[in-house]
Amino acid sequence: xxxxxxxxxxxxxxxxxxxxxxxxxxxxxxxxxxxxxxxxxxxxxxxxxxxxxxxxxxxxxxxxxxxxxxxxxxxxxxxxxxxxxxxxxxxxxxxxxxxxxxxxxxxxxxxxxxxxxxxxxxxxxxxxxxxxxxxxxxxxxxxxxxxxxxxxxxxxxxxxxxxxxxxxxxxxxxxxxxxxxxxxxxxxxxxxxxxxxxxxxxxxxxxxxxxxxxxxxxxxxxxxxxxxxxxxxxxxxxxxxxxxxxxxxxxxxxxxxxxxxxxxxxxxxxxxxxxxxxxxxxxxxxxxxxxxxxxxxxxxxxxxxxxxxxxxxxxxxxxxxxxxxxxxxxxxxxxxxxxxxxxxxxxxxxxxxxxxxxxxxxxxxxxxxxxxxxxxxxxxxxxxxxxxxxxxxxxxxxxxxxxxxxxxxxxxxxxxxxxxxxxxxxxxxxxxxxxxxxxxxxxxxxxxxxxxxxxxxxxxxxxxxxxxxxxxxxxxxxxxxxxxxxxxxxxxxxxxxxxxxxxxxxxxxxxxxxxxxxxxxxxxxxxxxxxxxxxxxxxxxxxxxxxxxxxxxxxxxxxxxxxxxxxxxxxxxxxxxxxxxxxxxxxxxxxxxxxxxxxxxxxxxxxxxxxxxxxxxxxxxxxxxxxxxxxxxxxxxxxxxxxxxxxxxxxxxxxxxxxxxxxxxxxxxxxxxxxxxxxxxxxxxxxxxxxxxxxxxxxxxxxxxxxxxxxxxxxxxxxxxxxxxxxxxxxxxxxxxxxxxxxxxxxxxxxxxxxxxxxxxxxxxxxxxxxxxxxxxxxxxxxxxxxxxxxxxxxxxxxxxxxxxxxxxxxxxxxxxxxxxxxxxxxxxxxxxxxxxxxxxxxxxxxxxxxxxxxxxxxxxxxxxxxxxxxxxxxxxxxxxxxxxxxxxxxxxxxxxxxxxxxxxxxxxxxxxxxxxxxxxxxxx
Numbered sequence: 001x002x003x004x005x006x007x008x009x010x011x012x013x014x015x016x017x018x019x020x021x022x023x024x025x026x027x028x029x030x031x032x033x034x035x036x037x038x039x040x041x042x043x044x045x046x047x048x049x050x051x052x053x054x055x056x057x058x059x060x061x062x063x064x065x066x067x068x069x070x071x072x073x074x075x076x077x078x079x080x081x082x083x084x085x086x087x088x089x090x091x092x093x094x095x096x097x098x099x100x101x102x103x104x105x106x107x108x109x110x111x112x113x114x115x116x117x118x119x120x121x122x123x124x125x126x127x128x129x130x131x132x133x134x135x136x137x138x139x140x141x142x143x144x145x146x147x148x149x150x151x152x153x154x155x156x157x158x159x160x161x162x163x164x165x166x167x168x169x170x171x172x173x174x175x176x177x178x179x180x181x182x183x184x185x186x187x188x189x190x191x192x193x194x195x196x197x198x199x200x201x202x203x204x205x206x207x208x209x210x211x212x213x214x215x216x217x218x219x220x221x222x223x224x225x226x227x228x229x230x231x232x233x234x235x236x237x238x239x240x241x242x243x244x245x246x247x248x249x250x251x252x253x254x255x256x257x258x259x260x261x262x263x264x265x266x267x268x269x270x271x272x273x274x275x276x277x278x279x280x281x282x283x284x285x286x287x288x289x290x291x292x293x294x295x296x297x298x299x300x301x302x303x304x305x306x307x308x309x310x311x312x313x314x315x316x317x318x319x320x321x322x323x324x325x326x327x328x329x330x331x332x333x334x335x336x337x338x339x340x341x342x343x344x345x346x347x348x349x350x351x352x353x354x355x356x357x358x359x360x361x362x363x364x365x366x367x368x369x370x371x372x373x374x375x376x377x378x379x380x381x382x383x384x385x386x387x388x389x390x391x392x393x394x395x396x397x398x399x400x401x402x403x404x405x406x407x408x409x410x411x412x413x414x415x416x417x418x419x420x421x422x423x424x425x426x427x428x429x430x431x432x433x434x435x436x437x438x439x440x441x442x443x444x445x446x447x448x449x450x451x452x453x454x455x456x457x458x459x460x461x462x463x464x465x466x467x468x469x470x471x472x473x474x475x476x477x478x479x480x481x482x483x484x485x486x487x488x489x490x491x492x493x494x495x496x497x498x499x500x501x502x503x504x505x506x507x508x509x510x511x512x513x514x515x516x517x518x519x520x521x522x523x524x525x526x527x528x529x530x531x532x533x534x535x536x537x538x539x540x541x542x543x544x545x546x547x548x549x550x551x552x553x554x555x556x557x558x559x560x561x562x563x564x565x566x567x568x569x570x571x572x573x574x575x576x577x578x579x580x581x582x583x584x585x586x587x588x589x590x591x592x593x594x595x596x597x598x599x600x601x602x603x604x605x606x607x608x609x610x611x612x613x614x615x616x617x618x619x620x621x622x623x624x625x626x627x628x629x630x631x632x633x634x635x636x637x638x639x640x641x642x643x644x645x646x647x648x649x650x651x652x653x654x655x656x657x658x659x660x661x662x663x664x665x666x667x668x669x670x671x672x673x674x675x676x677x678x679x680x681x682x683x684x685x686x687x688x689x690x691x692x693x694x695x696x697x698x699x700x701x702x703x704x705x706x707x708x709x710x711x712x713x714x715x716x717x718x719x720x721x722x723x724x725x726x727x728x729x730x731x732x733x734x735x736x737x738x739x740x741x742x743x744x745x746x747x748x749x750x751x752x753x754x755x756x757x758x759x760x761x762x763x764x765x766x767x768x769x770x771x772x773x774x775x776x777x778x779x780x781x782x783x784x785x786x787x788x789x790x791x792x793x794x795x796x797x798x799x800x801x802x803x804x805x806x807x808x809x810x811x812x813x814x815x816x817x818x819x820x821x822x823x824x825x826x827x828x829x830x831x832x833x834x835x836x837x838x839x840x841x842x843x844x845x846x847x848x849x850x851x852x853x854x855x856x857x858x859x860x861x862x863x864x865x866x867x868x869x870x871x872x873x874x875x876x877x878x879x880x881x882x883x884x885x886x887x888x889x890x891x892x893x894x895x896x897x898x899x900x901x902x903x904x905x906x907x908x909x910x911x912x913x914x915x916x917x918x919x920x921x922x923x924x925x
Contacts, residue, residue, distance in 0.1 A: 366420045367437065373417035377410040384410070389644045396501030397467045404458045411451050418448055453676070460672045464569070464664075470499040471568040474559065477625065478543070478574050480865030481603070481704035481740070483747075485693045486543040486551045486680065487574045487658065487864030491610065492625040506629060510620025513540035519562040524783040525776045529748040532697050535774040537783060545789065546693040546752070546863065547807050548572065548680030549670065552663035554785060567665060572680075574659040574865050577650070578602050584646050585635040593624065607701065607740060657904045658864035680864060682752070682807045683906070687839050687857030688714065688832060689809065690726065691752040694863065699746040705734040706745060706818070708866070710903065712873040718880075720835030720854055723760075726751055730816065731823040742820055749826065750813040752861070756833035757810050764826030765800040765814035840912070852916040854881065860899065860907040871903035875911070882914040
């Protein structure tokens, strides 16, 4: 068979005729696609191919054929093509499956891989065939005739004609009634009919093919005598059956409804019989029931009470004691649930049959599940915390991730416990456990809220410690012995880089914040009180505002104006926290300074190291803090599990007392920090508010020996007007000439009250001499932040008192000085801009019964660093007013609303009063 070379692409191709002896169909076409790329003509390949086929006993394309092919095709690629032809022919001739080794590891690619750089063109072969003669056009394509498929709508329309309306024969059962009315009534409403009805089922009649065959079964078994005796009866029976069949058939044809016949419902009969047996044997089973149920209830009650007691102990315990209590409670709840499960099925069914018993059983079981789930959740949290502390991790942030994993598992358990506890009907339980149940409900509610908060806090902490990206923070260490509005003078600072919870770098300037003085490019005038010590506002005095986020932004501004890098946040830490940490870590050896730092001597030794003992030539007084910090951090990392629990408690308490304050540059992170009270912000107020901000200016380190007593007296008149009197007694316990503490304490004091309050009187102020204040150069601009935040108010009546509006409050400010061994008392009296009735209308919706109400709320905002400030707040209301509500714990005594104690954290006091009957008394004397 001859083949022509491939023709031009624009010519019509003829279909390729398949050879009968061809082993591989369309082999030429496949090879042509491969060989066309390198310009190999199909005729040459075919000649070699067919010459090989003639030698049947020999293998195709032996060495001489290959030599001939090599002479024709000098190119290496063409030789490989011939080898491909031989391999294909041999494989097709053998008709056998060959195994191919597959190499999974790295190996050199095969040398016989054909590379095709562009898509090969389709070969066109012309030949004579059975369908067209030479010279005629070949059939290029053929398409079978087809019709478009019908649409779905058309199918539905055609199928509608095929539908058949089926008749449910059960619908016609009640329509076939006896002809006699009385009998029909009895059949429908009689007692016997109603008793019989559940055991009868109606079925469609199955037509009988032959009545004779069915009757023959009975009569055919009779003897000959019987057949004669019953012969006539047989005839009558067959006649009746035939007539019945006839009538039924006529009825079905006339009404087009199948006839229903009654049959006995065997299953229901058996169930009824068994039910009768249970009723008959119930007196005997009741004894077993009461014994098993009673013993189980006793075990449940005993174990549940012990478990509740364990949970109460766990709530007040800490560390490993809490873990042990939670596990003990869990085991007791499991025992109680196991005891309840021993109640047999009959007892459970009977308990749920009686309403009172059902409520008791369901409440007891729900209580057990709630206690078990809550205990499991607490156990998971304790285990997670223990695992997070003890596990070996690559990066410290993995510890927090570990705990959050356990927390995510505990949350649904606590949610399940809460839902179970909500189903407990306390009125069905014994009186002695009702109080415990209510307490447990409250604990679970608080637990849910706490876990939800901690999930948010956990992710916030992950961001803070650089889980997603490296973070750079500026730590400022505030010395509260030289008090400033945010906690103390910024004696030392540290730039800290954190990545994945690990501190990568700590940079502590040797000169502290004073190292930035020469780099500061901004010239702004300081607030007027700070002009006592400097004519230019600088970094070390930037924490002037009592609202820490505002001061932090000002610190960040000075930091940037000094050419320093971008910060992700600012964290203020009071030095009073260090002795608490050293009490856990133990003494820290510092041989390079010849010191051993302990919790007792830290403040004094650190003060001497940075003020007196530093190398004057090197002039790096703050180097001591930079050398101490890494040693303390290393000791904390080496702490035991119990030490970690203590550290967590210390940090939590420090955030509450504002010994640690956090500012985040990210707005979303800062919002969360404010939400959880970490930011030291001045919270917005709707009622009365009191906060005292002191700033030691040129008073050395004397605030550590100043004892302070604040008396806050609130009097509400009959007309609802409110007048506050604040008395501040400051006693200096230092001795004159004593190092750091024997100087005169000079303080600029501000009292923040509700905005719009009217100052009635003030006393106890002593400003420094006017010639001690620095003159501000004209080129120093007014700070724009200060001008926007502080709005001075006129005050011509009361001397030495500055009145300003700041942060939504009114501030009364003045200078207070106290010498060693002396006491100075300062007093403010002012009237609030609202009444108790107006505050009630603001806080509460209007009542429909015309009842008059009055309200009083007070927010006491503490100052960071003031650990020695005591507060006594007393609220006096008219005797005729009736107390409706007061917040828990906000009372000085059993009857008077107020607060007494150390003012080291924010406090809220609130009360609601009924004044309606006062008007009645005035109307009817």
